[in-house]
Amino acid sequence: MQDKIHLESKERDILINEIKRMKLETENKKTNFAWTGDTKGHEFLFSNNLFSSLSAKISNSIIQYLKILEINTDKLDIYYQRSWATFTENKQSINFHTHSQSNLSFAYYLSKPENSGGIIFRSNELQNEVAKNIFTSSKLDKSLINKPNQYNSDRSMFDLEQDSIIIFPSKTPHATMPNSSNKPRISISGDVTIMLKDSKGFEHLMPNFKNWTKF
Ligand SMILES: [Fe+2]
DSSP, X not given: OEEEOXXXXXXXXXXXXXXXXXHHHHOOSOOSBOEEGGGTTOOBGGGSGGGHHHHHXXXXXXXXXXXXXXXXXXXXXXXXXXXXXXXXXXXOBEEEEOOTTXXXXXXXXXXXXXXXXXXXXXXXXXXXXXSTTTTSHHHHHTTSSSSOOTTTOSEEEEOOOTTEEEXXXXXXXXXXXXXXXXXXXXXXXXXXXXXXXXXXXXXXXXXXXXXXXXX
């Protein structure tokens, strides 16, 4: 799901400066890969008060997404499991990965200059695949598939503008396009866990951790 979140330029500048401070503190050389705060000791961004207002706005978008799926949010406790910033400079990108430990994930574009790269989603289970691997790019090269479209492709790219948020199931493989701008792309990402307030009679969703027993 895509949504828009508006920030005043003053707040945006404060958040960007805070992210630049974290990055400087933990990175000493530029690589082909984006700086991602979750692997650099900054995986609880929303416990930083500077991000409180933004996290509340993101929570609203996430609840909207659950409502589109007609999931009854009254029955759920919803948690940010972790949250972090990503900082992608020229030619940098993020390889395909999943967030297998959570239910929902998101990317909010705090700074998204033109040509700084979109996000790509890939499906490993192609509903329209009439024969195994018939929709791989080599079949395009051999002219078996005339042209890629939304029915015969295993991936789609979304190049959203600044202040957009994209929310998706955490197990969906995703990657980012390389940044071809000279300005950095800065996003805020996070993983969300949903659990039942009361698991009586339910089999599949996580029972509330308040009822768990610690070793
Ligand atoms: Fe990711």
